[in-house]
Amino acid sequence: MKVVTTGFLVVLAAVLGGCPEDRITWAPDGHQALIRASEGLYTTDAEGNLTLIVPEATGPVAWMGDSRRFLVQRRIAVKTWNEGAGLLNPAQTKQIIGWAEILLARALNWKGKLEEFGWRCEDAHMPDEALPLAVLYLRDHHEKVLGEKLGQHWGSLKEEDPFLFRFQLCQLREGKCETVRDLFVTLTEACAVRVSPKETAFAFTAPDSCFGEPRRTLFVAGLKEGDQPVRLMGCVSPGLAWSKDGQYLAFVEAETKELHGTEEYVLGSVEYLKVCDPQGAILSTDNWTSGIPVEDVATVFFDQKAGIDILPDGRIIFSAAEVHMPTSKWIRSSTSLFAVEPKGHGRIQRLLPPEGQQAGEEATLFQLSPDGQMVIIQSMRRHKESFGVFNLASGQRVFQSPTWDGSVFPVWRAKDSICFVGRSADQKPVVNLVDLRTKAIVPISAKWPKKVFEGLSGQN
Numbered sequence: 001m002k003v004v005t006t007g008f009l010v011v012l013a014a015v016l017g018g019c020p021e022d023r024i025t026w027a028p029d030g031h032q033a034l035i036r037a038s039e040g041l042y043t044t045d046a047e048g049n050l051t052l053i054v055p056e057a058t059g060p061v062a063w064m065g066d067s068r069r070f071l072v073q074r075r076i077a078v079k080t081w082n083e084g085a086g087l088l089n090p091a092q093t094k095q096i097i098g099w100a101e102i103l104l105a106r107a108l109n110w111k112g113k114l115e116e117f118g119w120r121c122e123d124a125h126m127p128d129e130a131l132p133l134a135v136l137y138l139r140d141h142h143e144k145v146l147g148e149k150l151g152q153h154w155g156s157l158k159e160e161d162p163f164l165f166r167f168q169l170c171q172l173r174e175g176k177c178e179t180v181r182d183l184f185v186t187l188t189e190a191c192a193v194r195v196s197p198k199e200t201a202f203a204f205t206a207p208d209s210c211f212g213e214p215r216r217t218l219f220v221a222g223l224k225e226g227d228q229p230v231r232l233m234g235c236v237s238p239g240l241a242w243s244k245d246g247q248y249l250a251f252v253e254a255e256t257k258e259l260h261g262t263e264e265y266v267l268g269s270v271e272y273l274k275v276c277d278p279q280g281a282i283l284s285t286d287n288w289t290s291g292i293p294v295e296d297v298a299t300v301f302f303d304q305k306a307g308i309d310i311l312p313d314g315r316i317i318f319s320a321a322e323v324h325m326p327t328s329k330w331i332r333s334s335t336s337l338f339a340v341e342p343k344g345h346g347r348i349q350r351l352l353p354p355e356g357q358q359a360g361e362e363a364t365l366f367q368l369s370p371d372g373q374m375v376i377i378q379s380m381r382r383h384k385e386s387f388g389v390f391n392l393a394s395g396q397r398v399f400q401s402p403t404w405d406g407s408v409f410p411v412w413r414a415k416d417s418i419c420f421v422g423r424s425a426d427q428k429p430v431v432n433l434v435d436l437r438t439k440a441i442v443p444i445s446a447k448w449p450k451k452v453f454e455g456l457s458g459q460n
Helices: 004-017 081-087 090-108 128-141 143-150 152-157
Strands: 024-026 032-037 040-045 050-054 058-063 069-077 163-173 176-186 192-195 201-207 216-222 230-234 236-242 248-254 267-274 294-301 308-310 316-321 335-340 361-368 374-381 384-391 397-400 411-414 417-423 429-435 440-443
Touching: 024 058, 024 411, 024 417, 032 058, 040 058, 050 176, 058 192, 069 176, 069 192, 081 128, 081 163, 090 128, 090 143, 128 143, 192 236, 201 236, 216 236, 216 248, 230 248, 230 267, 248 308, 248 316, 267 316, 294 316, 294 335, 316 361
Parallel strands: 236 308, 335 361
Antiparallel strands: 024 032, 032 040, 040 050, 058 069, 069 163, 163 176, 192 201, 201 216, 216 230, 236 248, 248 267, 267 294, 308 316, 316 335, 361 374, 374 384, 384 397, 411 417, 417 429, 429 440
C-alpha cells in the first residue's frame, strides 16, 4: 500500500471490521438470548419479547453459567490521544508512542514522493491495528510539523478517529444491563470469546493484521479487575474450546506465521495447551523460554474458519478437509468432522459418513449441541444458505432446514431447540425457533423493529 490515504483507509477498515461471530447467543438455561445488532445489544426470550439493553454496537458476547451474567466487548470512540492513553495500560501506551515516534522520524526524513510513503513499521513489529492510535498521537503532538511536511496527505489521514474495545462483565437485572466490572481494553474487536468452566478465566481470538497479512491471535485473561490478557499463540483459527476441567484450551494453529491468501495450502495442527491450574488460575508463561508446552494431537490443512470443541467423553472434535496425497494444489476437499483423544496421539475418527453430507455442506464453524450429542452444519451455495442437524452417534441427519438467500445464523437454544434466521415470503428476515422433536418451526420476531435485523439479513 503505497498511497498514504488509501493505505491508511484499507488498514483502518481491516481494524474496525472485526470478523464473523454469532449474532444471537442463548443463555445456558435457554430462557433468553443476546442479539448483536448494528445499533446495540438486545435481549429476547423464547416468545420474542425484545429489549434494548446496550444502546451502541458491541463486540462478541459470552454467557456465564448462571444465565444472568455475561462478558461483552464494548466499542469506545477515541477523539484525542489523552482519551486513548487513559484507557490503555502503561505498557500499551509506551509501545504505541514508540511506534509513533518511529513513523514521525521516517516521515520527516522521507525524500521520495509523498504518495509513496508507507505508514508501517515492519522492522519494529507494529501491527496494523496500532496504526490509528499512533496517528492519533502524532496528530495531537506533532500536528504542525507533519502538516508542513505532508500537506494534503496529512490532512486526510488525520481526520480518522480510532476505536478501542473494552471487555466488561455485565449482568441482567430486571431487564436492564448493569456493569459488574470493567476488565481491560484491546486495540481490536475479538472474534470469539469462551469462558472457562470454572469461570475464573476466558479465552478469545482477535485479528492481528501485521504487515497486511490476515491472522488471528489467541489470548487468555482473568476475570478480576486489573487482569491483563496473556498472548498464547499466533496464526490460529477463530474456534477454540475449554476442557471440561477448565485447565486446557483446544484450538487449531497454522505451522507458518504468515498467511498470504485463503486458497494457499498451509499445514496446521490441532493443539491442546494447558493454560490454567486445577483451581482455575492462569499459569505463568515465564518458563516458556524453551518452547510452548503444547500437545500436537493431529496434523491438518490449516483453515482460517476451522471449528473445534470438546465432546462429553473428553475427545476433541474438529473440522478439517480429508485430503489424500498426492493431489493437485487446486483441488480442495470439502470439510467434515473428526474426533481425537487430546493426549497420546490416538486414532482419528471420522464422525460423519462422506455420503451423509450434501454438496456445499461444510463442517467449518460447526456448532456442538449443549449435551454434545448433535451438531449443526451449514451449507452455502451461490449466496444461498441452509443448515442440517446430525446425530453424532449414528452420523445420520435428523433435521434439514429450507434454503434461503442470505445468512441463517443457526445457533443452539437448548439440546433439542435451535434458533435461526429464515426468510418470509417477501424475503424479509425472520428469527425462528425449531423444536427438533416435532420439527415445528415457530417465528418469534414478528413485532421486532426493522433496525434489529441490520446485520442479520445479509452476508457476513
